[in-house]
């Protein structure tokens with residue numbers, strides 16, 4: 046579904062992503078784990094075309110998308126949920142969801158509807174007519190994910206879905222997202238600093254060090270069994 050090879054991204058003269066390569070198989074749930082500032086967000090922004098790579102190759106499905114503008118990448122079936130969530134505070138929950146709606150990019154794929162989003166996130170259904178500004182952090186996260194689903198993506202990019210949520214809510218959101226990806230054949234790449242969320246949501250983990258250098262690729266089982274890996278790369 047996604048393959049990056051020797052990707053380099055800069056902010057002006059600052060070389061933030063240095064030769065990043067990684068792969069996400071169709072239907073997989075993959076997490077990039079790394080501490081503050083290693084370049085996790087920039088990696089997602091690079092894939093999405095928001096901070097374009099200066100060199101290297103980015104393949105999404107069978108297309109080379111490097112150099113494509115973000116809207117074209119979105120139309121090819123990629124949805125990005127930024128850490129800031131970017132909910133429109135002056136619009137209702139339902140209006141926020143409708144704004145994300147887009148026809149399915151693959152023939153035969155069943156489309157998301159408002160009702161289906163409310164099935165996974167009942168609290169959004171309860172608040173469908175309420176304003177986006179009145180939602181808690183956790184509800185905003187659910188709304189941002191729901192809005193991304195309304196675009197009928199095949200690849201979902203999530204930036205630190207646990208940020209700012211209480212531990213109980215984090216577990217709840219993580220479980221819902223993992224289930225809906227499995228049930229809807231959705232490929233997911235998320236970035237996290239939180240080890241527990243990574244384990245809950247993903248099966249394969251890339252451990253990222255400074256300059257976005259991938260230091261290891263491990264399974265959830267490897268992570269659980271290797272305390273040193275956890276101490277080195279993550280907040281627990």
Ligand SMILES: Nc1ncnc2c1ncn2[C@@H]1O[C@H](COP(=O)(O)OP(=O)(O)OP(=O)(O)O)[C@@H](O)[C@H]1O
Pocket residue numbers: 056059061079080081082083084085086087088238
């Ligand atoms: N707009 C920008 N202009 C210049 N430098 C930036 C910009 N955004 C990020 N950086 C720098 O790029 C590096 C990677 O940042 P990035 O936000 O991708 O890291 P991150 O792993 O997502 O961090 P965090 O865990 O804090 O979210 C950091 O050194 C950061 O200071």
Ligand SMILES: [Mg+2]
Pocket residue numbers: 085086087128204
């Ligand atoms: Mg970040």
